[in-house]
Structure formats: structure tokens, C-alpha cells
Amino acid sequence: MNDIPVQDVRSEDEGRRQFLTFTLGGEEYGVEILRVQEIKGFSAVTPIPNAPDYVKGVMNLRGTVVPVFDLRLKFGMERKDYDRFTVIVVVNVGARVVGLIVDSVSDVLDVEHDDLETSPDLGASVDTSILQGIARNNDRLITLLDIDRVVGEPRASVELAA
Amino acid sequence: MQIDLKKFQETFFEEAAEHLSTMESGLLHLEESGSDNEFLNTIFRAAHSIKGAAGSFDFKEIVRLTHVMENVLDKLRSNLLAPTADLTQILLRASDRLREVVDATHRGEAGSVPIDDILPELEAVLNGGQPSEAPVADAAAPPGVPRGEVVYAVVFEPELEFFRQGQDLFLLLRELGELGEILSSECQRSRLPALDELDPEHCYLGWKVRVRTARAAQELRDVFMFVEGACRLEVTAEAVTAAPEASAAGAVRTERRAAADRRVESTSIRVSTEKVDGLINLVGELVISQAMVNQAVAALAMTPELEEALMVVQRSTRELQEQVMAIRMLPIGTVFNRFPRLVHDLTVKLGKRARLDIEGAETELDKSVIEQLGDPLTHLIRNSIDHGIEDPEQRALAGKPEEGVITLRAYHEGGTVVIEVADDGKGLDRERIRAKALAQGLIRADQPMTDEEVNGLIFAAGFSTAAVVSDVSGRGVGMDVVKRNVESLNGAISVHSTPGKGSRIRIRLPLTLAILDGLSVQLGRDTFIVPLLSIRQSVRPEPSDIKTVLGGRGEVFVLRGEPLPLVRLSRLFGVAGAVEDPQQGIVVVTENDGHRFGVLVDDVLGQLQVVVKSIERNYRKVEAVMGATILGDGRVAFIVDVAELHRVATRRKSPEEDGRSADGAAAAPLQEEVA
Numbered sequence: 001m002n003d004i005p006v007q008d009v010r011s012e013d014e015g016r017r018q019f020l021t022f023t024l025g026g027e028e029y030g031v032e033i034l035r036v037q038e039i040k041g042f043s044a045v046t047p048i049p050n051a052p053d054y055v056k057g058v059m060n061l062r063g064t065v066v067p068v069f070d071l072r073l074k075f076g077m078e079r080k081d082y083d084r085f086t087v088i089v090v091v092n093v094g095a096r097v098v099g100l101i102v103d104s105v106s107d108v109l110d111v112e113h114d115d116l117e118t119s120p121d122l123g124a125s126v127d128t129s130i131l132q133g134i135a136r137n138n139d140r141l142i143t144l145l146d147i148d149r150v151v152g153e154p155r156a157s158v159e160l161a162a
Numbered sequence: 163m164q165i166d167l168k169k170f171q172e173t174f175f176e177e178a179a180e181h182l183s184t185m186e187s188g189l190l191h192l193e194e195s196g197s198d199n200e201f202l203n204t205i206f207r208a209a210h211s212i213k214g215a216a217g218s219f220d221f222k223e224i225v226r227l228t229h230v231m232e233n234v235l236d237k238l239r240s241n242l243l244a245p246t247a248d249l250t251q252i253l254l255r256a257s258d259r260l261r262e263v264v265d266a267t268h269r270g271e272a273g274s275v276p277i278d279d280i281l282p283e284l285e286a287v288l289n290g291g292q293p294s295e296a297p298v299a300d301a302a303a304p305p306g307v308p309r310g311e312v313v314y315a316v317v318f319e320p321e322l323e324f325f326r327q328g329q330d331l332f333l334l335l336r337e338l339g340e341l342g343e344i345l346s347s348e349c350q351r352s353r354l355p356a357l358d359e360l361d362p363e364h365c366y367l368g369w370k371v372r373v374r375t376a377r378a379a380q381e382l383r384d385v386f387m388f389v390e391g392a393c394r395l396e397v398t399a400e401a402v403t404a405a406p407e408a409s410a411a412g413a414v415r416t417e418r419r420a421a422a423d424r425r426v427e428s429t430s431i432r433v434s435t436e437k438v439d440g441l442i443n444l445v446g447e448l449v450i451s452q453a454m455v456n457q458a459v460a461a462l463a464m465t466p467e468l469e470e471a472l473m474v475v476q477r478s479t480r481e482l483q484e485q486v487m488a489i490r491m492l493p494i495g496t497v498f499n500r501f502p503r504l505v506h507d508l509t510v511k512l513g514k515r516a517r518l519d520i521e522g523a524e525t526e527l528d529k530s531v532i533e534q535l536g537d538p539l540t541h542l543i544r545n546s547i548d549h550g551i552e553d554p555e556q557r558a559l560a561g562k563p564e565e566g567v568i569t570l571r572a573y574h575e576g577g578t579v580v581i582e583v584a585d586d587g588k589g590l591d592r593e594r595i596r597a598k599a600l601a602q603g604l605i606r607a608d609q610p611m612t613d614e615e616v617n618g619l620i621f622a623a624g625f626s627t628a629a630v631v632s633d634v635s636g637r638g639v640g641m642d643v644v645k646r647n648v649e650s651l652n653g654a655i656s657v658h659s660t661p662g663k664g665s666r667i668r669i670r671l672p673l674t675l676a677i678l679d680g681l682s683v684q685l686g687r688d689t690f691i692v693p694l695l696s697i698r699q700s701v702r703p704e705p706s707d708i709k710t711v712l713g714g715r716g717e718v719f720v721l722r723g724e725p726l727p728l729v730r731l732s733r734l735f736g737v738a739g740a741v742e743d744p745q746q747g748i749v750v751v752t753e754n755d756g757h758r759f760g761v762l763v764d765d766v767l768g769q770l771q772v773v774v775k776s777i778e779r780n781y782r783k784v785e786a787v788m789g790a791t792i793l794g795d796g797r798v799a800f801i802v803d804v805a806e807l808h809r810v811a812t813r814r815k816s817p818e819e820d821g822r823s824a825d826g827a828a829a830a831p832l833q834e835e836v837a
Binding site for chain 1: 443444446447450688734735775776777779780784785790792796797798799800
């Protein structure tokens, strides 16, 4: 089951695909660039009553009310104060628009087939269903997220970083 | 890179539909206007435009058909052909066929509609100068019945009451026409009475329509499926040799002309509500950005020019918003107009006499509000006739005219719309209402009540005073449902009554669901909006106003001797840093469904109009919140759903409380204590 998203990556478009990469606590992640609507500097959000902790609130994106998720908290990582590098990556998930708070964005990465590895078996404690695979780029290792699964139904945080 | 043609194609289909309408209405006037060039030119241009655009998408069939039509029209234009009835008929059928071909192409089924039968007809006209014989006859001649087509005679005789049931003959006949080709249609007038005996609301006519079709007889019957009980219907297969009548499709065409006339008169366009909502959103955004610009600029050194320019921008923005909101507005007459009939039928049924006066039918309201007004108003009018208006004899005894008057009135009042249903009947019987409410345990015997409060009891759930339960009203449902309907539209309802003089129900509604009048309140560092319609008053409480009950498990706010449950909004919403001491805050008294609550907030910031935005669209439903809005400084604020707030608050007094009271019912006895 875990390798289904990986097959998706390989079967779609024979060429390469582009991922926007960003950092979370020293680790590098990527989301498919086609799903990224825009990148915004962090600005104050309005907290949602009785929402899970990773749901930081809602923001006004040109008249639309958009929820903002803190990916660190979503992945069960340590909380980090927002600074001038903190960025909200606005992604499209189906018809929904969602903002993701990340530490900082790095670059846009071309991922060739050969650079792509299936997600290694990280043990039972790690839910790899939210991964599309892992990309190698020189000495970088970038975890490619399946954004639909990350921002699916709001549910308990996913244990990704141990 | 491939260019996405889809978008352009969509435009083509939209335009083609318009051109087809133009063409059809033009053709229907062709006979009358003779060879009036302006008409012909219009039709010609329509055909030509379709042809040109279809060519660029390579829709071959559309091009072929329009090309020949264009040639015929061209000859008409240059007087080489005369616009006879037969010729018009051919062109009309050609444009019908063209519409089918365009529709099929739109569905991605190009080629599914044949045009090979209509093309020769048009070409024959071109070659012969005049159609040598009735072309319809041509088409229906026995050799021309291909592919197992059969000619059916459909005899359709609606019963007298047919129109009263709201049926539309034209739709049925047109639907029949879509199943095949109508060879002839004969109107049967045998039932038509003498003029002085004629009831204009009765249907005396019948039709015999001959249809050539490849469909089964059952499919023809299915057209009349919904009027089965209300007509006599015969569908018989005919010998295919029958000669067609000369006046082909006469009746249908007359109807069509009427329809086309209606279309021409209308100067409106149809736009999807989605587009309108998009526009409203965008303008709402513009209003907010404009306010932000004003705020930002206020800090700068203003020049008179800048000040002037900002004023103009502000004014235009406001006007733009009003205009855009007006797009969704419809006159309330669209719903009022169905009631004269209801009043007529009910009075006849109940042996009473009453007429309906309508005032302010042109008052405009948001389409979505209007759509939800039909049911509550129907209830109210039924009630007025059933309970309000007396029998003619009683009225005569009371010195009133025998004919009662029910007045349905709508008008604007300070940014809201007021709708009144008034009657000059006997008024509410407050003694009976009290007695009934007492019997049902809705009130206590010693409870002091004002007249207004007694009147208000009719809105209590399950309340009905009708001495006889009729099938018109008085089933014990009604007024409470009406009240709920009105409240779901963010509206309020009240009743006024004078014994012997009549009663008046007043419904106050916001102009639109997209904009809401609210009170902005502060909780910690956040701002929330409470809908103004649910607010009765705001009070800064004295120490003696707040009491605890059940050993501190519940809190009560005492308003002029009346204990109300107190809801700490900050605890319910889990907002940090809010006021803990009630005397440092403000209690906003909210009312829903007759129940009043005290809602504790830090401060009241002011009254404002907000544009309601959906949270569910990108997130999910948030409890006790009906939506969000964007404040003048660009921040998002949540709008409190008062009805749900009351429900949630009675379920659990506060989050901490949740854990403590395992039975969860702790709040219920509390309510009884204070009610």
C-alpha cells in the first residue's frame, strides 16, 4: 500500500516533475509545484475556536477565508516561534485552499525518475502513506509529501519525525 | 504546447444559443413583416455568425446546415424568394434542427443528429425558387418514412380543471414534438361552450397531433405521464399512407410564437448564481481593501487632491457594492403572486369571504431569502383565513363587511425588509391561548404575562388553538415552524392583535444572507461578531447580577429580576486572556426561539455590517459559528451562531465542566431552575 503513491510519481509524465522544497526542523521536504498556489510571508492568523493545535487559525487570502496548518505541529515536531523566514505555502487540495506554515522555503527542485527512491521502511511508528517518495539531489535528501494525504480530513497529528 | 479550445468552444455554444433564439424569433415574424429587410438581415447575420464560428472549430454539420440556410435567407433578402408560410416553416424546422445539432455537438455527440433530411428540403427551395408543394407533405409521404418510423395519432383531451393544476399545455406539446416530427396538429373545439358560459380558467380544447417517430408508443405516452389523471389520452399507430393536413403543426406554431414574443420582450440575461456570488465576493474584498488604503493613508500627510480622490474611490466602491448586491435582488411579488389563488381556494372551501390586498410587491429581497419565504407565508395566510377571518354571518353581526380583507404588505425599513400578513378578523383570543398554554404546561398559572407575551405563545412548539382541527391549518404544527423558518433567515417575527379588529404578523428580514448586521465584541485579543437580530441588549453587570447555582456548576445572570443562563463565550470558544471577572466585561443578552441567554464578552466594540464568508469551503464546520467575515483591517473574525450557541451552552456549561459532569445532564436541570 505504501508504494502506491510512488507508482503515481513514476507513471505520470515520463519526464521530470518539479517540487517546491522547504525545511522543517533541519529536514527537507517537497510538495509538487503544481499544487502550490502561492507563497506568503507569515502574518497573523485568527485562531479557530476549539481547533486541534496544528490548526493555527484562518487567514484572509484576498477575501477568502483560508485555514492555516502548522506542519511542524502536524508532524509532531517541536514548536518553533515564527520569524522572518517563516513562510506560508498556500496549496490546493481538491477544491480547497489551505496554508501550510513551514520554517523556510528553499528552492524548486527538478526530480528525475532516477533521483527518486521509494520511501524506505521506517518502521511501524512512521506513517509513510503521506509520502510520495524520497528524492536524492547531490547530498540532499528530500522527503516528497503527498499533500492530499497530509491535508486530508483534519485528524490526529501524523508521527513523521521520530 | 496545446491550446485549450474548450474555453472558446463554451463561448461558441453560448453565443450560438443566443443567435438561434434571435433567428427563431425573427423567423416567427417573417410572415408578418414580409420581406422587411431589417428582419431578414438579423436572421441572416445570426446564421452567418454561427457558420463562421462553427467553421473555426471544424463543426462540419453546423457549417453545412447554416450554409444552406444562409443561401435561402440570402435569396429571400434579394427578393428572389417570397416569405411564404411554407418557407417559414421549413426555415423554422431547419433552425430547430440546427439547435439540436448544436446541442449534440455541445454534449460531445457531434454527428448524432442527422441533417440529411432537412438539407434536401432547403436545397429544393433554392433550386425551385418556390417550394413546389408543401414541404411537410414531402417529408411525411410514405416513401419518406425511413428506419421503422411510424406515424402515431395522439389524441389529447385535457379535462376542464387542467390549468388549475398548474399544467402547461405548451410544454407537453413541445415535448411531444421533440420525440419525432409533428406532421399535423388539429385543435378540437367541440367542447367549447358559448361565450357567456365560458370560464376563462377552464381548458375546453383538445388536440389531435400526428407524429412521425421511430420511438415506441409508450414513449409518447410518457410525455403525458404527469397529467395522466387529468386528461384523456389515445395513442394509435396510423397507416403510414395517410396524407398530411396542409396546416402542419399549426397549433404548436402559434404557441411557439407566443413564447418567442415573451422572449423578445424580456431584456434580461441569465447568469449563473455562481458568477454573481464571485462578483459579490470580489466587491466585498474591494470594500475591505479600500478601507485598508484609507487607514494607511490617514497616517500620511494628506494633500487636498489625495483626500478628494480617496473620497471618490470610497463613494464609487460603496455604489459598486450596492449595485452588485442588487443583482441578486428580486421583487417579492414573485412569491406574493401565488397567494391570491390560495386565498380564493381556501375561502371557497371554508365558506368564508375574503380578498387579498397586496402592497409593496415591488420590494426587493435577496433571491435566496425569497425562495425560502413561500412556505412560512403560506402558513400565515392559511392561519388568517382559518382562524382570523370570521364567517360572513358573524362578520355581519359584528358590523363588519362580509368580505374580510387579508393584507400582504412588504416594505423597507432601515436596511431590513418588513413583511406583514394582516387580517381584519376576530383577532387572537388571549384567554384561550393562555388556557391552552396552561393545559400544555407551557406556562404556570400564576405567571404574570403581558398581552404581547401571551400573543407570542402561538409561536411555541406544538401550540394550536383551533377548536376543530381542520385540514387547512390547526394541526399543531405551523407557527413554530414559521418562526424557525424566519429565524433561519436571520429574521425575527412578532404578532400584534386587537380583539375584534384583527391581527398582524410582522416578519423582519435582512435584505440578504450575504450581508449581516452585527455587533463586534472583543474576547481576549480576538474579535467576534454577534448577529444584531438576536441581541436584545448589552449590560455591564453589577456584582449582584451574577449568581451561581448548583454549587457553582452553573452561572446565572439576573436581568431585572429574571434569571438568564450565563454563557462565558471565552470558555466556550477556548479563548485565552479573556476577562474572568464578569464586572470587567459586558453581558450581551441574546434571544433565540424565545429563550434568552446572557453572553459574557470582554467588551462591545461597535455595530457594523459584515459580508458573510464560508469557513466550510476550505476547512470544516466550526461549532457555534455560522461563518466568518473580514474586518476593516483585513483580519478574519468569526460570526457567532446564536441558536447553536444556546444549544451548545445547554449541553455543556464550559469545557472544564465537560469533564466533571459525567452524566452531561447537569445543565438540563439548571435550565429548569432558571426558566
